[in-house]
Amino acid sequence: MKDDLKKLISPTDQPKSLMVDSFDGSFLKEVLNLMVSIRLTEERIAIGRRDGFVGGPVHLGAGQEAIAVGVSKHLNSGDAVFGAHRSHSHLLALNNNYHKLFAEVLGKETGFSRGMGGSMHLFDESSAFCGSTPIVAGTVPLAVGAGLAFRLNNKKNIAVSYLGDGAIEEGVVHESFNLAKVMNLPVLFVIENNLFSSHMHISLRQPSNKVSRFAEANDIPNLVIDGNDVVAVHNSSKELIKTIRDGSGPMLLECITYRHYGHVDWREDIDVGVERSEEDIKNWKARDPIILLSKTMINKKIIDENYLDIIKQKISKKIESAWERALNDKYPSNESTLNFVYSRKL
Numbered sequence: 001m002k003d004d005l006k007k008l009i010s011p012t013d014q015p016k017s018l019m020v021d022s023f024d025g026s027f028l029k030e031v032l033n034l035m036v037s038i039r040l041t042e043e044r045i046a047i048g049r050r051d052g053f054v055g056g057p058v059h060l061g062a063g064q065e066a067i068a069v070g071v072s073k074h075l076n077s078g079d080a081v082f083g084a085h086r087s088h089s090h091l092l093a094l095n096n097n098y099h100k101l102f103a104e105v106l107g108k109e110t111g112f113s114r115g116m117g118g119s120m121h122l123f124d125e126s127s128a129f130c131g132s133t134p135i136v137a138g139t140v141p142l143a144v145g146a147g148l149a150f151r152l153n154n155k156k157n158i159a160v161s162y163l164g165d166g167a168i169e170e171g172v173v174h175e176s177f178n179l180a181k182v183m184n185l186p187v188l189f190v191i192e193n194n195l196f197s198s199h200m201h202i203s204l205r206q207p208s209n210k211v212s213r214f215a216e217a218n219d220i221p222n223l224v225i226d227g228n229d230v231v232a233v234h235n236s237s238k239e240l241i242k243t244i245r246d247g248s249g250p251m252l253l254e255c256i257t258y259r260h261y262g263h264v265d266w267r268e269d270i271d272v273g274v275e276r277s278e279e280d281i282k283n284w285k286a287r288d289p290i291i292l293l294s295k296t297m298i299n300k301k302i303i304d305e306n307y308l309d310i311i312k313q314k315i316s317k318k319i320e321s322a323w324e325r326a327l328n329d330k331y332p333s334n335e336s337t338l339n340f341v342y343s344r345k346l
């Protein structure tokens with residue numbers, strides 16, 4: 001396999017300082033708090049799944065939070081965001097209501113999708129989040145459709161499609177790239193290249209580890225960045241989103257990252273194989289997006305050494321009480337299970 005991403009994916013790279021100088025401290029704290037909150041929410045779900053409270057499989061994105069947090073800062077509720085099977089962070093970055101996510105994975109009527117969807121069918125009408133689905137790449141053409149609707153209605157909104165390095169191997173992604181380009185649609189494709197599709201490393205599936213070469217095939221402008229660097233994600237997506245809103249058609253952002261958990265559920269080592277070694281996991285954890293940002297903030301004297309522990313404790317308490325509340329919420333009634341399938345009865 002061609003190693004086109006050598007610099008970005010070398011897990012032994014020392015954590016570096018992020019380019020935070022143009023941001024004020026309160027903004028950086030807000031970004032750090034949101035990433036920590038998403039991480040702790042997923043850790044709570046992991047434990048809930050391990051202990052038998054969560055009935056369906058959960059795909060956790062711990063380690064990848066910087067991507068959704070960085071992109072979402074430039075979105076508003078009129079936009080349309082589509083995720084896939086690993087989308088907790090995509091939704092929480094827009095609406096950090098972890099109680100509603102807990103209720104959803106527990107199948108309770110107070111959940112984001114009224115308890116009918118679970119971890120992989122998330123929907124939130126109150127934010128830009130239009131939905132996630134377990135069908136890999138299934139939402140990519142939907143995002144292009146949303147972009148088409150915005151254009152036909154002369155709206156300044158954009159659609160965002162989050163997809164993985166595995167999803168890019170689905171034919172419909174290439175049809176979607178092509179249509180988005182030839183119709184000049186306002187769509188940002190955000191690739192979370194975590195180097196794995198389920199249990200298979202990209203080197204076993206592709207001639208190059210650089211996924212954005214498929215954007216080039218469709219003449220779609222693209223950037224490749226360190227997806228664990230929230231400042232890089234923030235700045236690059238800001239630039240691309242502005243250009244898309246100005247009418248320049250689709251753009252693609254490839255974010256190189258790594259997930260801490262295995263493909264599904266709470267274990268780290270369920271898919272440790274030839275490529276995903278414990279050594280790799282350890283090295284990538286040293287490049288944790290939360291650690292990269294908090295270390296930089298400490299060096300710049302924006303926070304002190306204790307700040308991260310203190311916010312973790314504060315957020316954990318709120319998360320525990322939201323989890324308890326969700327556990328005590330009601331399941332949907334039997335009658336309501338027939339609603340919301342083909343039509344919405346409110």
Ligand SMILES: Cc1ncc(C[n+]2csc(CCOP(=O)(O)OP(=O)(O)O)c2C)c(N)n1
Binds near residue numbers: 198263
């Ligand atoms: C159409 C389809 N094919 C196969 C699967 C099984 N499957 C579920 S997740 C996954 C891997 C997807 O990898 P990627 O897009 O890189 O996302 P990641 O899990 O790394 O976040 C596969 C093959 C599926 N759900 N849907």
Ligand SMILES: [Mg+2]
Binds near residue numbers: 193195196
């Ligand atoms: Mg992947």
